Amino acid sequence: MGYVNRRDFLAALAGGAMTATLAGHARSSFAMEDQKAGRKANIIFILADDLGYADVGCYGQKLIKTPNIDRLAVEGMRFTQSYSGSTVCAPARSCLMTGFHTGHTRIRWNAPGYNEGRILLLEDVTIAEILKDAGYATGAVGKWGLGEPDTTGHPNKQGFDFWFGYLDQVHAHEYYTDYLWRNEEKVVLQGNLNGKQTEYSNDLMAKEVLNFVKTNKDKPFFLYHAPTLPHGKYQVPSLEPYTNEKWPETQKAYAAMVTRLDGYIGQLMSLLKEVGIDQDTIVFFSSDNGPANRGGGWDMFNSAGPFRGKKGDPYEGGIREPMIARWPGKIKPNTVSEQVWAFWDFLPTAAEIAGASAASGIDGISMLPALLGKPQKSHEFLYWEIHAGGFSQAVRMGDWKAVRFGLKEPLELYNLRNDIGEKNNIAAQYPDIVAKIEKYLATARVDSPYWPVKDRKVERKAGLKEAKTKAQRK
Numbered sequence: 001m002g003y004v005n006r007r008d009f010l011a012a013l014a015g016g017a018m019t020a021t022l023a024g025h026a027r028s029s030f031a032m033e034d035q036k037a038g039r040k041a042n043i044i045f046i047l048a049d050d051l052g053y054a055d056v057g058c059y060g061q062k063l064i065k066t067p068n069i070d071r072l073a074v075e076g077m078r079f080t081q082s083y084s085g086s087t088v089c090a091p092a093r094s095c096l097m098t099g100f101h102t103g104h105t106r107i108r109w110n111a112p113g114y115n116e117g118r119i120l121l122l123e124d125v126t127i128a129e130i131l132k133d134a135g136y137a138t139g140a141v142g143k144w145g146l147g148e149p150d151t152t153g154h155p156n157k158q159g160f161d162f163w164f165g166y167l168d169q170v171h172a173h174e175y176y177t178d179y180l181w182r183n184e185e186k187v188v189l190q191g192n193l194n195g196k197q198t199e200y201s202n203d204l205m206a207k208e209v210l211n212f213v214k215t216n217k218d219k220p221f222f223l224y225h226a227p228t229l230p231h232g233k234y235q236v237p238s239l240e241p242y243t244n245e246k247w248p249e250t251q252k253a254y255a256a257m258v259t260r261l262d263g264y265i266g267q268l269m270s271l272l273k274e275v276g277i278d279q280d281t282i283v284f285f286s287s288d289n290g291p292a293n294r295g296g297g298w299d300m301f302n303s304a305g306p307f308r309g310k311k312g313d314p315y316e317g318g319i320r321e322p323m324i325a326r327w328p329g330k331i332k333p334n335t336v337s338e339q340v341w342a343f344w345d346f347l348p349t350a351a352e353i354a355g356a357s358a359a360s361g362i363d364g365i366s367m368l369p370a371l372l373g374k375p376q377k378s379h380e381f382l383y384w385e386i387h388a389g390g391f392s393q394a395v396r397m398g399d400w401k402a403v404r405f406g407l408k409e410p411l412e413l414y415n416l417r418n419d420i421g422e423k424n425n426i427a428a429q430y431p432d433i434v435a436k437i438e439k440y441l442a443t444a445r446v447d448s449p450y451w452p453v454k455d456r457k458v459e460r461k462a463g464l465k466e467a468k469t470k471a472q473r474k
Contacts, residue, residue: 103445117450128159
């Protein structure tokens with residue numbers, strides 16, 4: 001499997017040869033009826049940054065207040081088996097935008113530089129392009145991480161009419177930055193120059209979100225809001241409502257950042273009602289990967305819930321995320337779904353909601369039936385790969401979860417139905433399951449010249465040698 005070619009895709013759209021190049025499933029009767037009635041649903045996807053599965057109240061959080069996110073769950077559908085595209089930022093976002101998993105998507109790990117493995121190219125087809133071609137206004141606000149200024153990966157060159165925020169993910173670590181980007185214009189934040197900290201980036205981005213909705217309320221729109229909260233640095237204008245808690249300062253800041261994010265969501269939901277488009281809008285909420293290690297007392301919030309691991313890990317704590325979808329009159333309120341799906345399913349789902357079609361050959365499948373409470377086709381396998389300190393992989397097949405640290409290493413095997421914390425490796429007891437997953441892994445990915453498979457033992461030895469050399473130089 002290769003990458004979808006953008007030129008062929010758009011030519012097929014223009015020429016009407018949909019069936020030759022687009023996904024095999026027909027538009028849903030729901031979407032067709034919606035179009036006939038003159039209605040197209042607005043689509044909003046809110047993506048938190050480094051928020052753990054259990055960092056919000058409706059997923060079990062006891063200490064951090066998230067009333068608006070919890071209300072989304074009460075008014076919509078809460079998924080308990082939804083997955084990010086990766087265990088870190090950039091590849092997770094690449095999967096979300098392109099509909100491919102990390103064995104096929106362009107960007108497979110976080111890394112500096114701007115070669116073709118670190119930015120989206122013109123041949124890559126994003127959900128923004130598909131929705132724009134379907135008549136949607138498209139906007140992105142927040143953290144991008146898929147292309148810098150003057151590259152093909154810039155949001156304006158990937159289907160977004162409007163863009164505001166951080167292009168570079170390392171730049172996004174600073175909340176009181178001296179500049180952000182509006183489309184291709186650098187916006188200098190005067191209030192943060194010369195050591196001042198008066199303009200909080202996420203407050204500015206939240207305002208841009210509201211402005212985009214107000215500007216486009218009379219036509220269908222797709223809004224991708226990717227705030228940088230609660231990713232470190234742990235900077236926030238106020239520690240309220242946790243100022244007087246007897247917690248480490250970092251944990252107070254983290255909690256305040258999550259609650260601030262929750263407040264932005266409350267503002268957005270109020271605006272949808274105020275301008276009269278609440279009933280016409282589907283809102284998704286999720287996080288890009290599991291929680292990061294925040295230093296002393298980092299796990300006091302039990303951010304990963306019952307799962308093993310955190311950000312960067314192939315275990316459930318690194319990839320299983322909160323996922324809420326709210327759509328008044330379409331999604332039954334206060335429902336909980338065990339449907340298994342991942343970020344690469346968003347593209348075909350959003351396309352079908354819009355009455356459009358997703359490009360053929362992607363890894364995702366539409367989850368619209370599940371959202372509407374109807375029978376849903378499921379993946380036989382979900383796949384992840386990690387390019388850090390060597391190479392590792394993870395696979396989910398039904399209730400089975402396999403993890404492998406290196407291509408030549410044996411698979412670890414867990415049954416998530418009985419062992420949600422991945423504590424008991426039972427590979428030796430189920431050689432037939434291991435063999436089936438091994439067979440899948442042989443075809444699960446394509447090699448990328450930008451993301452070569454590296455042996456973990458060799459990489460680890462090299463890392464230790466480098467650390468020893470640095471220590472000797474001191």
